[in-house]
Amino acid sequence: MTDQEPIARPLPTTKTPTHSKTPSARPIGRIPVQDVAPSVDGGVLPTKSVVGEEFPVTATVFREGHDAVNATIVVTDPDDVTTLLPMTLTNPGLDAWEGTLVADRPGLWSYRVEGWSDPYGTWEHDAVIKIAAEVDVELMLEEGARVLERAVAEVPHTDADKSVLTDAIATLRDTTAPPGTRLAAGTTGEVERIMRETPLRDYVSESATYAWLVERDRALYGAWYELFPRSEGAHFDHEKGQWVSGTLRTAQERLPAVADMGFDVVYLTPIHPIGTTNRKGPNNTLTAGPHDPGSPYAIGSADGGHDAIHPDLGTFEDFDAFVARAGELGLEVALDLALQCSPDHPWVASHPEWFTTRADGTIAYAENPPKKYQDIYPVNFDNDPEGIYAEVRRVVQVWIDHGVKIFRVDNPHTKPLEFWQWLIEDVARDHPDVVWLAEAFTRPAMMATLAKIGFQQSYTYYAWRNGAAELQEYVEQLASQDAPYMRPSFWPTTHDILTPYMQYGGPTAWKLRAALAATLVPTYGIYSGYELVEHVARPGAEEQIDNEKYEYKDRRWELYEPGGEREGQSLAPYLKQLNEIRRAHPALHWLRNITFHRVDDPALLVFSKRRGDDVIVVVANTDPHATRESTIHLDLAALGLQPGDSFVAHDLLTDSTWQWGEHNYVRLGPDAQPVHIVEVRRF
Numbered sequence: 001m002t003d004q005e006p007i008a009r010p011l012p013t014t015k016t017p018t019h020s021k022t023p024s025a026r027p028i029g030r031i032p033v034q035d036v037a038p039s040v041d042g043g044v045l046p047t048k049s050v051v052g053e054e055f056p057v058t059a060t061v062f063r064e065g066h067d068a069v070n071a072t073i074v075v076t077d078p079d080d081v082t083t084l085l086p087m088t089l090t091n092p093g094l095d096a097w098e099g100t101l102v103a104d105r106p107g108l109w110s111y112r113v114e115g116w117s118d119p120y121g122t123w124e125h126d127a128v129i130k131i132a133a134e135v136d137v138e139l140m141l142e143e144g145a146r147v148l149e150r151a152v153a154e155v156p157h158t159d160a161d162k163s164v165l166t167d168a169i170a171t172l173r174d175t176t177a178p179p180g181t182r183l184a185a186g187t188t189g190e191v192e193r194i195m196r197e198t199p200l201r202d203y204v205s206e207s208a209t210y211a212w213l214v215e216r217d218r219a220l221y222g223a224w225y226e227l228f229p230r231s232e233g234a235h236f237d238h239e240k241g242q243w244v245s246g247t248l249r250t251a252q253e254r255l256p257a258v259a260d261m262g263f264d265v266v267y268l269t270p271i272h273p274i275g276t277t278n279r280k281g282p283n284n285t286l287t288a289g290p291h292d293p294g295s296p297y298a299i300g301s302a303d304g305g306h307d308a309i310h311p312d313l314g315t316f317e318d319f320d321a322f323v324a325r326a327g328e329l330g331l332e333v334a335l336d337l338a339l340q341c342s343p344d345h346p347w348v349a350s351h352p353e354w355f356t357t358r359a360d361g362t363i364a365y366a367e368n369p370p371k372k373y374q375d376i377y378p379v380n381f382d383n384d385p386e387g388i389y390a391e392v393r394r395v396v397q398v399w400i401d402h403g404v405k406i407f408r409v410d411n412p413h414t415k416p417l418e419f420w421q422w423l424i425e426d427v428a429r430d431h432p433d434v435v436w437l438a439e440a441f442t443r444p445a446m447m448a449t450l451a452k453i454g455f456q457q458s459y460t461y462y463a464w465r466n467g468a469a470e471l472q473e474y475v476e477q478l479a480s481q482d483a484p485y486m487r488p489s490f491w492p493t494t495h496d497i498l499t500p501y502m503q504y505g506g507p508t509a510w511k512l513r514a515a516l517a518a519t520l521v522p523t524y525g526i527y528s529g530y531e532l533v534e535h536v537a538r539p540g541a542e543e544q545i546d547n548e549k550y551e552y553k554d555r556r557w558e559l560y561e562p563g564g565e566r567e568g569q570s571l572a573p574y575l576k577q578l579n580e581i582r583r584a585h586p587a588l589h590w591l592r593n594i595t596f597h598r599v600d601d602p603a604l605l606v607f608s609k610r611r612g613d614d615v616i617v618v619v620a621n622t623d624p625h626a627t628r629e630s631t632i633h634l635d636l637a638a639l640g641l642q643p644g645d646s647f648v649a650h651d652l653l654t655d656s657t658w659q660w661g662e663h664n665y666v667r668l669g670p671d672a673q674p675v676h677i678v679e680v681r682r683f
Contacts, residue, residue, distance in 0.1 A: 259329035
């Protein structure tokens with residue numbers, strides 16, 4: 001075999017042979033780049049952030065042999081301008097690299113990681129060792145000069161930086177100077193900075209490119225307040241013996257109180273006409289009285305459908321006035337988008353194919369066994385997808401044109417995912433500032449995929465995560481592996497949810513759960529009446545008795561105002577305090593910056609959030625029935641402090657101050673406060 005000609009093979013290329021008998025694969029590259037994160041579904045769907053939000057990009061980058069390797073994040077902005085950002089080797093043994101991304105404006109960005117051979121790093125490492133050992137001294141100094149010459153010739157630099165490198169080259173070759181002086185000239189802090197910021201890169205090898213969607217701040221951060229417009233201003237007319245509905249104009253009168261509590265978003269349940277066929281009565285009974293309003297989720301009547309306003313609530317002029325007044329008060333309006341119909345909806349007559357017909361010829365009503373919703377027909381998206389897609393897009397545009405930039409989507413997990421992906425993308429083409437919240441209390445895979453395909457925010461399992469350990473585990477998942485695509489919204493209760501914890505925990509539980517929702521994640525919400533600790537459940541159900549979904553509710557807010565009969569019995573001042581703390585502390589506006597700390601008592605939860613110099617520590621007793629004493633153990637490095645440091649702990653809820661360090665005594669519970677929200681003040 002030795003007399004045969006050697007086999008000639010082509011050098012590796014970036015193209016896979018057309019008729020290759022092996023599976024096609026992306027070339028490994030001269031400098032392998034692997035495990036780039038974040039990567040949503042392998043880069044098929046975009047990573048998400050908001051303007052100004054920092055998040056880490058990590059990768060494994062290595063090479064053969066002992067020459068120095070380095071890595072760079074290559075970022076392309078929406079205008080196709082490319083920027084190179086340095087990465088740091090965080091674990092040499094695992095070849096783990098990390099860098100930080102942050103965008104200054106919304107739009108579709110992209111990033112990739114490039115691995116490269118680092119001739120300067122290789123020379124510096126070898127030169128320091130060899131010259132100290134007096135091995136190849138002149139050779140090493142000359143090689144250093146040549147590396148810097150290449151850097152000057154091949155890499156753009158400012159005049160000032162070029163002058164620094166030129167001077168270093170001259171000194172490296174100055175044989176009249178001691179070797180140590182010459183070496184120092186090529187390894188000064190200034191030279192290292194220049195070679196780090198504008199490096200000389202050999203054998204550059206790139207990863208795949210990953211899409212990065214940057215959105216406005218409200219997609220990540222905000223405090224929501226939910227209300228039923230028909231209840232605001234509703235009252236019982238004793239002369240007529242029946243209820244009088246509130247209107248959009250009377251609901252507008254509630255807005256100053258919502259804004260005063262510090263909320264950012266006022267969320268309206270559906271405001272459309274309500275059907276009469278199979279209308280539900282109080283407490284979800286099957287028979288409604290002649291004056292029962294019905295569920296606002298049974299949308300549609302002779303007065304119109306999803307593009308109409310219930311006549312009892314007013315007109316589009318009234319709605320426009322509501323949105324304008326909210327804007328004056330610094331509130332955005334979120335509208336419920338519930339894609340379901342009452343049997344009286346105009347679509348039922350004009351497009352019966354948009355619904356599911358059963359074998360007996362009837363249209364199937366909604367069911368979630370054992371629950372039945374006889375007053376609602378689900379929409380079937382399969383019989384005429386083109387028609388129903390276009391109609392929903394038209395409806396959404398109606399509300400966008402009237403100032404709605406946020407949609408809370410009811411039960412999105414009961415509609416096709418490809419529909420939501422299409423709708424959200426189509427709306428974003430003309431209205432990229434529209435935000436979508438998924439009300440999907442469902443299986444994890446569905447919740448995750450809804451977020452991946454476009455929903456900016458999602459309801460979560462927060463209402464059912466009550467213990468310290470399960471809360472920590474859940475939030476750690478949300479803030480790490482889920483954070484590139486899913487933004488959680490924490491709600492202690494909703495108009496459909498009243499857990500046993502809230503039924504029996506008393507005011508302590510209601511204060512605790514609001515405080516945790518407001519500090520664990522950037523977006524949280526409360527349902528109107530939370531201020532009044534409305535904790536009585538309908539027997540056999542985890543929802544309030546006399547549910548507002550099926551009747552009017554006059555909460556008589558005036559009784560809780562200063563001078564009123566029930567002054568001091570509302571949590572409104574507490575909610576206001578929480579929202580003021582959130583607004584004043586940017587550390588609470590982010591999700592991925594959370595750190596959990598050790599505590600001796602397993603009922604206590606301790607975590608911190610840090611953003612620059614703003615550091616918040618939260619200590620909560622998750623047991624609403626007992627006061628507990630314990631010692632917490634803080635990771636000082638996570639607070640930006642050194643071992644042995646102490647600091648002034650300023651409780652933002654009580655205005656108390658203590659001197660804290662690594663180990664601190666706390667006492668929390670019903671007879672005091674269930675939560676400390678501590679601002680870290682350095683001496």
